[in-house]
Amino acid sequence: MKIAVSSMSKDLNSMLDVRFGRCNYFVIYDTEEGLVKTIENKGQMSGGGAGIAAAQQIIDEDVDVVITGNMGLNAFNLFKNSDIKVYRCGSIKVETAVQLFKEGKLEELTQAGPAHAGMGMGTGRRFRGEGRLNIAILSGKGGTGKTTISTNLSVITGANYIDCDVEEPNGFIFLKPSQIKREEVKVDYPVVDSSRCTLCGECAKVCQFNALVKTKKDIMLFEKLCHGCHACGIVCKQSALTFGKRIIGTIEEGQYGNLICKRGILNVGEPMAVPVIRRLLKNLPTGTNLIDCAPGTSCNVVSSLQYADGAILVTEPSSFGLHDLKMAVQLVRSFNLPFGVVINKHNTEDDRIQTYCEKENIEILGVIPYRREAAEVYSSGKMIVELPEYKEIFEEIAERLREVFPWNLQ
């Protein structure tokens, strides 16, 4: 049996690339011969039809099974017609993905679409059609006023507010929700039973986060590096690993009028925000949710976008603002999400953002002026829509959202 895995580089130790059509390589593993072949994906450079070009290559290689994260409809149908089965997997080592497949632990893809959480350690799912519309609000850089836009837009549109900036969740300062409920976020970590462990070192080899190290005497765990993926437990043939749990953060939920407000809080000193973000987003309220993402374009933002149906990019008219907006645009485009831009702190004749958006055919949803009175209201922890001029601007942005996206914002 020949298994093709979408990959970031050329061998079994590479990381699986969750993009099928745009991955760099396919690593092809022959289970009978034990041979590994790598082919460069011709689809990655295609202007269009990347999935089709990639699928054609795989079909020509006489492959039986494909393991990847996301797959579009065209490629999926080509494989269906060629009796090639497709399995979902998250971003883990190619070798581990093949192992999980052999053990029957990967989920077969039965329709085109993105990866989701499961045995393959997929990384997200979309809620479109499940009574939820999730709109991510992000900015390429910090300090653009992303939280101001998110909280004020929640109040104006009646959408729930979800604070995913778990390292600095400050939206509750403005919304001041009541009836707060709290839930701890825990992650798994391996515990070694030294009476069973033969010090073979396989667990340390498979850990892509270097959380396990084999010494001459034992297996050492650096628990803050552990992502709780369980790969070490899967490869341990002595059943010497069990899993404990440790607390890394908290989810809070409260009410602001009829709105549900949720936020994740990462404990001080914890390096991994993603498990807190995922826990927060896996259990969203029904209705429209505005997701206030972390600043920048890091994996914290990527984790949030995996749950989004569309995006609002907040920027400011400055060189840094434009530079980081371009990165944010690149990111949301890679997710194929509909999006528009809000220009905040606009107090000059500087039109570099408008010029860029026009050139890139990006919709500008609104322009928010920079005024001293707004800064005073903001710095006293109040909503700027308390000012009539700003209330009107946010109502216009809400109106633009309804026009630009087919969303039923209340």
Ligand code: SF4
């Ligand atoms: S894989 Fe199992 S037996 Fe091998 S070193 Fe790790 S815990 Fe010990």
Ligand code: SF4
């Ligand atoms: S569970 Fe933790 S220690 Fe084990 S492989 Fe995954 S990240 Fe490494």
